Amino acid sequence: MASEPDLEKFLTELDNTVNHFLDQCGNNVILISHNDADGISSLHLIQNLLFKKHLEFDYFIYNRSVSWAEYLKGILPKKDSKKAKETTLFLTDIGSNLEELLPIIEETPYEHYFILDHHEVESYDKIKTHPENLHFLNPTLFGFDGLDHIAGATLVYLFARKVDPSILAQGWLTAIGIAGDSLRPMDKLESFNREVYEELVREQIVEDKEGLILFGAMHETIKNGLKYSILPFIKDLGGEEDAKIKKFLRNLNIDPNKKVINLSNAEIEKIQQEIGLENRGHYCLLPKKSGLLSFAFEHALLLNILCFKNIHHALSITGQKSPSRQAKSLYQEYISNLTHNLKEVLNLPKTETEKAIFIEVGDRLPPSNWSDTTSFCSVNELLDPHKILFLGGEEKKNHMIKLSIRCSRKFLEKNNGVGVNQIIARIKKELGGIGGGHKLAGGIRLSIPSYNRLKEQINDFI
Ligand SMILES: [Mn+2]
Helix, strand or coil, X not given: CCCCCCHHHHHHHHHHHHHHHHHHCCCEEXXXXXXXXXXXXXXXXXXXXXXXXXXXXXXXXXXXXXXHHHHHHCCCCCCCCHHHHCEEEEEECCCXXXXXXXXXXXXXXXXXXXXXXXXXXXXXXXXXXXXXXXXXXXXXXXXXXXXXXXXXXXXXXXXXXXXXXXXXXXXXXXXXXXXXXXXXXXXXCCHHHHHHHHHHHHCCCCEEEEEECCECXXXXXXXXXXXXXXXXXXXXXXXXXXXXXXXXXXXXXXXXXXXXXXXXXXXXXXXXXXXXXXXXXXXXXXXXXXXXXXXXXXXXXXXXXXXXXXXXXXXXXXCCCCCCHHHHHXXXXXXXXXXXXXXXXXXXXXXXXCCEEEEECCCCCCHHHHHHHHHHHHHCCCCCXXXXXXXXXXXXXXXXXXXXXXCCXXXXXXXCCCCHHHHHHHHHHHHCCEEEECCCEEEEEECHHHHHHHHHHHHHXX
16 A cells, blocks of 8 residues: 555545535435445445435446446436436445546436445546536545455445434445455454444444464364365365264264364364464354354354345345245355365466466366456465466367456565556556456456467566
8 A cells, every 4th residue: 555544534535425425415326336245235334324314215236247337228217317417326345447437427417426435446647627517435545455454345335324323233235345344353353344343343233252263164073174275275174075074083083073163272272283273263143033144253154155046036035034944055165166266276287487376177167167266366365475376277168268466565575566457457568358357356258379478478477
């Protein structure tokens, strides 16, 4: 980050946005949010707020597969109509592609747009106009880090709490957003994420517990916990046969069927020593829910999975106390595929240069799994975190090479903040291809000759 965050300026802007909302929110509200756990949590928080304010709303989930212009065409009321004058759009956890959105906002001057987002604004300096009907609240403009300091749901919570303090009771939704976005134990949260989480714990909206962290499988027995944990992924045990894991636990004198959350301190210590990981930490429980939904991280993960499989199911599950059988089986399928894939990737041959690692997965992993596998490979630092990771292979349908690209914070620090998105931009300029992303994650499609050149000349692009 360039400089210290400017808290005071951000809070002033937050107040301004709240005041604009109280003054100007029309009777016809359109909510649009991102298709992930953070986006869905943000959406439900705003829905709760509007409900309290007796305002009517429609909601939509935007997965960014079409342009904003295309997407909004079907959603906005008829231009200059009576309805347009009463319409307020609320974009949460999305909407920072201002270059794309500004022309639309300017063309529809009657509608008010509230954008509450924590994603970095691309080329903000190039933006000259600021239409009066746009209320844009984005903490990254004040030096906050949208990945570490403030989740989308945290930002929405701060806003909603100022409008109506009783939104506190729905704060468990914020905890889901934070857990899904930060991918960290709760004792590692920073800035607004930490402050809001501490408030939720104090007010007993959520419960904070300490123990062995095996995210993805906190609701499981220890034998399944070690097998299916995705954060951390346990080398040598993750995705392995039951017999191997049971033997490991019996050697430590631990009952394989004991629940992860019921392990004693002595048992946790023994496991940590054996696997060589310091993965004791804090996790968040949701007291009103049961089973896997009572764990904030696992709840968020299930939301993320359902967002790709069945968006209606994702939208309804936050209102449920326990997951349906179908949701549970999709979760299980996801987690066992992912741990299996992470194990595979560690065994696959790699091409390593000074600054990069290439893994060609061939037919070993289905293309739909490449992106998440690469992400968790990187988040867990399973390979050298000082190198950028390219994972992918040939897409049969078009004979192009599709690559998922990830880097770690450590790589960013070493590389003067130049991350995945900038490297992708340089590759596209030299070698063509289609793709994009943000600092830590992205992807690109290249022709086979371009890919071969990329591998040879990779250091020039980094
Ligand atoms: Mn988010």
